Amino acid sequence: MQLTLVQLEQRAGDVDGNRRRAADAIERAASRGADLVALPELWNVGYFAFDSYAREAEGVEGPTLSEMSALAAEHDVGLLAGSIVEDLAASAEVGIDVPADEGLANTAVFFDRDGTRRGIYRKHHLFGYGSAETRLLTPGERLPTVDFEGFTLGFTTCYDLRFPELYRDLAAAGATLVVVPSAWPYPRVEHWTTLSRSRAIENLSYVATVNGSATFDEGTLLGRSTVYDPWGTTLASAGDDPALVTAEVTPDRVESVRDEFPAWEDRRR
Known part of the structure; x- marks a missing residue:
């Protein structure tokens, strides 16, 4: 399976432009043979645009994710549509299960090749270090997995990387590829x-981290979107400029590594 991470250029206050750039990148990725495409965290509004969160929030069936669904179907790709600021009340109105009746969440959505929404992941760990996330957003509660092209996909978001138990739970649920939309800034390379x-x-699984490429008043995203194999070997990576990061990944690779190095069987719980 060909996996493409869209290290997207983001501009603060330019939601329409960010959506156009995302659509163009998805089309380019598909034209190069991508089976699965992933976007970064809060790519449409820009992570540091805290004052815009409430204004630009939308439900899971709002205009941004509706466009992403259509693009997945048009280009016949699985699409992890990064994450957006979700208006929980708007999602609840159309029957989406939400962690709270109102408020905002940092929400990633996966669409299958036909545009069907298959998974919703709301960021579990909200960043409070020089960030307004903990004040503005509601944390997620569920940890979904989705079967796609022989993989069991799991999803986390940015700061979640610092909490290994989340990834161990995903591995225990069968995840063989975890995709991590992010907005990770300098200097923490x-x-x-x-x-x-x-x-x-530690989980003998693929991990694909897709970061943005942007400079805001509050910080600069460091890019470096990367696909790691189950040994931790880098299969593909980028610098800090906008890029498409592409790697071939196979479910058999996970199985062979786990057979060769059966650390899971040696765990003592």
Whole structure:
């Protein structure tokens, strides 16, 4: 399966432009043979645009994710539509199960090749270090997995990388590829690479981290979107500029690594 991470250029206050850039990148990825495409965290509004969160929030069936569903179907790709600021009340109105009747969440949605919504993941761990996330957003409660092209996909978001128990729970649920939309800023480059690789190594699974490319008044995203294999080996990566990061991943690779190095069987709980 060909996996493509869209390290997207984001501009604060330019939701329409960010959506156009995302659509163009998805089309380019599909034209190059992508089976699964992933976007970064809060790519449409920009992570640091805290004052815009409430204004730009929308439900799971709002305009941004409706467009993403259509693009998945048009280009015949699985699409993890990064994450958006979700208006929980708007989602509840159309029958979506939500963690609270009102408020906002940092929400990633996966669409199958026909545009069907298959999974919703709301960021569990909200970042409070110089960020307004903990004040503005409601944390998620569920940890879904989705079967796609022989993989069991799991999803987490950015700061979640610092909490290994979340990834162990996903692995226990059968996840063989975890995709991590992010908005990880400078200067914490070593944290980004070390934590991501560690989550792959300790769970003997693929981990794909898709970061943005942007500069805001509050910080600059460091890019470096990367696909790690179950050994923690880097299969594909980027610098800090906008890029499409593509790697071939296979479910058999997870099985062979776990057979060769059966650390899961040696766990003492």
